[in-house]
Amino acid sequence: MRLVLIFLWLTLAILGGSERVLAHAALVEAHPADGVVLEEAPRAARLQFNEPVSPLVVTLVDARGRTHRDLAVTSRNEVLEIGLPADLPRGSHILSYRVASGDGHPISGSLVFSIGAPTGTAAQPLTEGNEAIRGALWLARVTLYIGLFAGTGGVFFLAWVAPGLPPGKAARPLAGMLVLGAVAAVLSLGLQGLDALGQPLAASGTAAPWVAGWQTSFGLTVATAVAALLLAWIGLHARGERWRRAGSLAALAGVGLALALSGHASAAAPQWLTRPAVFLHAVAVAYWIGALIPLALMVRRAPTQTLPAARRFSAGALVAVAVLTLAGLALAVVQVEAPMNLIGTAYGQVLIAKLALVAGLLGLAAANRLWLTPALANPEGAGGTWLVRSVAAEIVLSLAILALVGLWRFTPPPRALAPAAEAASSASVHLHTPNLMAQVTLSPGRVGTVRARVVIASGRAAPVDPKEVTLVLSRPDAGIGPLERQAQRVERGWEVDGLVLPLAGPWQLRVEILVSDFEKASLEGSITLRP
Amino acid sequence: MTTTFLRGALAATALLALAGTALAHTTLEAQQAPVASTYKAVLRVGHGCEGAPTLKLRVRIPEGVINVKPMPKPGWEMETVKASYEKTYDYHGMATSEGVREIIWTGKLLDEHYDEFVFRAYLTNSLKPDTMLYIPVVQECEGGKADRWIEIPAEGKSADDYQYPAPGLKLLPAKATH
Numbered sequence: 001m002r003l004v005l006i007f008l009w010l011t012l013a014i015l016g017g018s019e020r021v022l023a024h025a026a027l028v029e030a031h032p033a034d035g036v037v038l039e040e041a042p043r044a045a046r047l048q049f050n051e052p053v054s055p056l057v058v059t060l061v062d063a064r065g066r067t068h069r070d071l072a073v074t075s076r077n078e079v080l081e082i083g084l085p086a087d088l089p090r091g092s093h094i095l096s097y098r099v100a101s102g103d104g105h106p107i108s109g110s111l112v113f114s115i116g117a118p119t120g121t122a123a124q125p126l127t128e129g130n131e132a133i134r135g136a137l138w139l140a141r142v143t144l145y146i147g148l149f150a151g152t153g154g155v156f157f158l159a160w161v162a163p164g165l166p167p168g169k170a171a172r173p174l175a176g177m178l179v180l181g182a183v184a185a186v187l188s189l190g191l192q193g194l195d196a197l198g199q200p201l202a203a204s205g206t207a208a209p210w211v212a213g214w215q216t217s218f219g220l221t222v223a224t225a226v227a228a229l230l231l232a233w234i235g236l237h238a239r240g241e242r243w244r245r246a247g248s249l250a251a252l253a254g255v256g257l258a259l260a261l262s263g264h265a266s267a268a269a270p271q272w273l274t275r276p277a278v279f280l281h282a283v284a285v286a287y288w289i290g291a292l293i294p295l296a297l298m299v300r301r302a303p304t305q306t307l308p309a310a311r312r313f314s315a316g317a318l319v320a321v322a323v324l325t326l327a328g329l330a331l332a333v334v335q336v337e338a339p340m341n342l343i344g345t346a347y348g349q350v351l352i353a354k355l356a357l358v359a360g361l362l363g364l365a366a367a368n369r370l371w372l373t374p375a376l377a378n379p380e381g382a383g384g385t386w387l388v389r390s391v392a393a394e395i396v397l398s399l400a401i402l403a404l405v406g407l408w409r410f411t412p413p414p415r416a417l418a419p420a421a422e423a424a425s426s427a428s429v430h431l432h433t434p435n436l437m438a439q440v441t442l443s444p445g446r447v448g449t450v451r452a453r454v455v456i457a458s459g460r461a462a463p464v465d466p467k468e469v470t471l472v473l474s475r476p477d478a479g480i481g482p483l484e485r486q487a488q489r490v491e492r493g494w495e496v497d498g499l500v501l502p503l504a505g506p507w508q509l510r511v512e513i514l515v516s517d518f519e520k521a522s523l524e525g526s527i528t529l530r531p
Numbered sequence: 532m533t534t535t536f537l538r539g540a541l542a543a544t545a546l547l548a549l550a551g552t553a554l555a556h557t558t559l560e561a562q563q564a565p566v567a568s569t570y571k572a573v574l575r576v577g578h579g580c581e582g583a584p585t586l587k588l589r590v591r592i593p594e595g596v597i598n599v600k601p602m603p604k605p606g607w608e609m610e611t612v613k614a615s616y617e618k619t620y621d622y623h624g625m626a627t628s629e630g631v632r633e634i635i636w637t638g639k640l641l642d643e644h645y646d647e648f649v650f651r652a653y654l655t656n657s658l659k660p661d662t663m664l665y666i667p668v669v670q671e672c673e674g675g676k677a678d679r680w681i682e683i684p685a686e687g688k689s690a691d692d693y694q695y696p697a698p699g700l701k702l703l704p705a706k707a708t709h
Contacts, residue, residue, distance in 0.1 A: 518591035518667040520681050 026050050027109055028078075029428075029439055029455055034111035036430040041088040041115050045095055046461040047080040048492075051267060053099040056106060056196050056212055058082055063091025063115075075099075081461055090116035098198060100216040101267065106196040132201050133194050134410060140188035142406040147181010148225060148258065148282075149402065150174075152232040152251045153290015159235050159248040161291060161316065162298065162309035169301070170294035174236055182229045185222045189213040217262040224261055228254025256283040264413050268334045277327040284324035288317055288365075289398045296391040299376070303384030307376045310387075314369045321362065334415065341414035350411055354404045361397045364390050427530070431511060431523035435459050438511045438523050440471070446530040447504050452485075454511055455493040468514035469494040473507050482510075504531035557668050557680045559698045560647070567656040567705040569598075572666065573649050574698060579642035580672035587671035588648055590634040591681075595658045596666075598622055599631035602649040607638035620655045660704040665697040 031046040032038055055075050060068040062085070072083035080099065096110035154174040190204050193213030203209060213219060228251045235247030256279035260266050268274045291313050298306045332351060342348035372387040427445025431438045437457050442450045452471055458464050469487040474480055480503065487494035501507065506526045513521045560573035579585045592599050597620050603609055612633035619628040640646050658664060667681035682693040690696035 514679070517589065517669055517679075518681050520679065520683075522682075522685075 026107075029441065030111055031430060031437060031439055031455075031457060031461060032111075032113040032432075033428045033430040033439060034113070037114045037117065038430070038432060039116070040432070040434075041086075042084060042113075042432070043086075043459070044461040045082040045084055045113075046457060047082070047097060048455075049078050049080070049099070049101065051101045052077045053080060053101050053107075054215065055080055055097070055099050057096075057098040057108075057198070059096050060084065061094045061096070063089050063093055088115060098196070100196055100212075106198075106216070108198065133191055136201070137188060137191045137195060137409060138406045140184045140191055141409055142403050143184035144181050144188060144225060145402040145406065146399070147177050147179075147184060147229055148255045149286045149289040150293060150398070151177035151181050151290070152228055152248070152255050153286035153288070154294050155232040155235045155244075155290070156248040156252045156287065157291040157294050157313065159241070159244040161313045162294065162306070163241060163245075170297045171236060173293060175233070178229045178233050178236070182226050185225045185229070189219065189222045192216060192218045217267075221258050221262040224254055224258035228252075228258055252283055252286055255286045256280065258282075264408070265331045265335060268331075268413070268415060270334075273330060274334060277330045281324050281327040281331065284320040284327070287320045288324070289402075291317070292391050292395045292398065296388050296395065299384050299391070300388045303376050303387070307373070310373045310376060314373050317365060317369070321365065335413035337414050345411070345414050347408065347411040347413045350404055350407050354401055357397050357401045357404065361394055361401070364394050364397070368394075427527055429509060429525050429527040431509075431525045433459070433521065433523055436464065436513060436515075436521050436523060437461070438513070440509060440511060440525075440527060442499075442501070442527060442529065447501060450499050450501055450529075452487070452496040452499050453490075453493055454487055454495070456511075456513060464515070466513045466515050467517070468512075470512040470514075471496050471499075472510040472512065473499070473501065474510075475503055475505075475507055501529055504529050556696065557670060557678070557698055559666070559700050561700065563701040563703055564654060565703040565706050566654050566658045566660055569651060569653050570700075571649065571651050572700075573647050574666075574668060575645070575647055576640060576670065577645050579640065580670060580676040580678040582642050583672040583674050583676045584642055585640040585670050585672050586637065587669075588636045589669040589671065590648070590650070591667040591669075592630075592632050592634070592652065593664060593666060595620070595655050596652045596664070597627050597630050597655055598653040599634070600651045601631075601634045601636075602651070604636060604638070604648065607636045610635050610637075618657075620657065622653060622655075654702070656705055658702050660702050662702055663699045664702050665699040667697045 026049060027047060028050050029048040032042055053075060055073045058071050058073050058080075060071060060082075062068065068085055071085075074081045080097065082095070082097075084095075092112055092114040094110050094112050096108070098106055098108035100106050151174055154170065154177070158170065158174070190210050190213055193209030193211065193216075194201065194204060196212045196216060197203075197209055199209055214222075231247045231254055232251035233247075235244050235249075235251055238244045238247055259282040260275045260279040263278065266275050266278045295306070295310065295313060299310065336342060336345075336348055336351065342352055368387060368390055372390055376384060376387065425445060426441050426443035428439065428441040431440065436459060439455045439457075441453045441455075443453070444450060454469055454471065456464055456466060456469065469489075470484060471487055472482045472484045474482040483499070483501075485496040485499060487496045506528045509525050509527050511523045513523070515521055557574060557576050560575055561571065564570040574588070574590065576585060576588065594617050597616070599611070601609055601611065611631045612635070613630060614632040615629040616627070619626050621627070634650055636648055654664070663684075665683045667679075667683075669681065670678040672678070678695060680695050680697050682690075682696050684690055684693060684696065690699060
């Protein structure tokens with residue numbers, strides 16, 4: 001009961017906690033940067049995220065209040081390039097974006113940049129998710145899980161673990177779960193699209209959200225999941241045993257594949273580890289959870305005859321538990337990054353709750369294996385009754401776990417939170433000449449030891465590859481002469497580590513770029529540090 | 532009284548220091564020349580890089596400067612890099628679309644010694660009189676050090692505002708044809 005309460009509380013807390021947008025991919029850098037004042041209108045904007053993204057909606061509200069929706073947007077992996085209108089007036093402009101990250105989840109945001117001087121503009125558009133859609137998404141996700149794990153896994157159990165036994169009453173609920181799962185899969189495609197485009201539930205009658213949902217990485221998951229459910233249907237209803245076995249085995253593999261194709265666990269680096277880990281985790285879960293319902297029904301009807309099947313399942317479950325524990329551990333390490341994040345983030349809290357439920361499940365499974373399954377051998381004993389009760393408890397716990405896992409749809413993993421937090425706490429400036437632009441970010445953006453990151457692009461936002469980059473900082477008003485630091489080349493930019501800036505306020509900043517042996521460019525500006 | 536004297540001394544020291552850096556620069560001997568004429572460039576190298584001896588001097592020929600003829604130097608190997616120009620220039624009635632874009636002298640010049648590097652070139656009339664023409668020079672030294680005399684002053688600034696200004700000369704209007 002307490003578990004159920006905790007679970008309900010978590011559900012409400014997470015579904016209700018929408019006062020801030022929970023993002024998965026994070027905007028790492030932007031040209032022009034948020035809040036920057038430029039002398040000339042930029043020809044293009046360049047947004048860089050920490051993960052590959054695909055654009056959904058990009059709009060620009062210019063200083064006159066006109067909304068431009070027909071911007072030319074191209075995406076290359078993590079980078080989004082947005083062609084801006086040529087006739088931008090002086091004043092402040094708001095560029096809003098909504099993108100789907102590699103894990104299929106939409107994130108949105110906007111940035112303000114000004115030409116000449118800042119002016120007042122319309123309020124920033126709201127980008128919050130819709131409560132009803134979030135609830136529906138969660139429900140659809142959990143139903144899909146039930147179809148995939150309990151439905152497909154159940155069919156696999158019937159075909160491979162208990163092949164000689166008549167499926168009896170088990171066939172019906174399994175078929176029902178397969179159908180429900182398929183319906184939920186298709187529905188979640190539309191819901192994903194609505195969430196992606198930020199449209200209300202009422203817009204589900206139009207084609208746009210379905211197309212958008214299909215275009216996110218989740219589209220591939222839905223297609224694979226429906227295929228897996230279809231194969232499972234064949235595995236359940238085919239005449240020949242060989243067909244049933246082939247269908248259910250392919251369906252089980254399809255479950256693993258569907259989940260490995262999207263979701264933030266699969267999107268995490270290193271992909272060679274996370275994708276196979278998700279696949280194995282899902283297959284093992286389907287094997288385990290899928291067996292529970294048919295097993296309970298069979299044991300209740302004929303405890304003694306079910307003994308060989310129960311023993312076979314029990315032996316396989318040992319392997320399945322080992323596999324899913326190892327794969328789950330690997331994924332948790334990648335996603336959570338630090339033990340602190342287990343308590344400090346919503347993602348971690350869901351993980352802890354899930355682990356608590358899994359521990360209960362493992363306890364029941366151990367009891368089944370050690371005492372209750374052997375007790376089936378005694379035709380006079382009450383082993384069958386107890387096994388049915390224990391398996392029923394396992395089913396309830398599994399449901400709760402699936403419901404919890406569905407919440408991860410709304411919680412960014414800590415590995416994605418860190419770059420987002422860093423972007424929020426840093427100070428940044430955009431420097432511009434007709435031929436070159438540089439984005440300098442100091443993080444943290446306050447007094448003390450900071451790390452400077454410089455990203456250089458051509459005036460048309462194409463990447464350039466300079467030979468050397470030097471950062472020069474000074475505070476003439478405070479008598480601090482130029483601090484000159486050679487930047488080190490890092491992935492996608494240049495960095496100066498361990499830069500000590502002792503004073504808050506505006507610093508003069510110069511970036512010296514050795515473009516080629518004989519060509520040097522110097523970009524100047526100022527950047528303000530918080531105390 | 533004392534303070535005035537001190538200030539004076541400080542100013543003098545500052546001036547001396549400035550003069551010192553100016554002397555260390557790599558510069559041209561003749562700092563003005565008319566366009567549509569042949570110019571003899573003498574690059575004066577007064578120092579190595581932070582004390583390290585100079586091993587190589589690379590000169591980038593700017594656009595609009597053609598018919599470049601470097602003067603060989605005893606003890607120094609000389610090579611040139613030829614490439615096409617951005618446009619075709621008229622050299623005494625001859626269309627010229629490619630030529631020397633870089634001169635490289637390789638040898639050794641100690642930090643405590645002084646040397647000059649000479650080339651002759653034609654300043655085409657596509658260059659604008661009353662502007663500065665900059666000839667970027669890279670001085671490569673022992674230990675991988677390099678002084679890059681390649682900074683071209685932005686509008687409203689002069690070479691004095693930079694640490695490593697490119698050697699420059701002021702272009703004058705073409706002389707009356709004789």
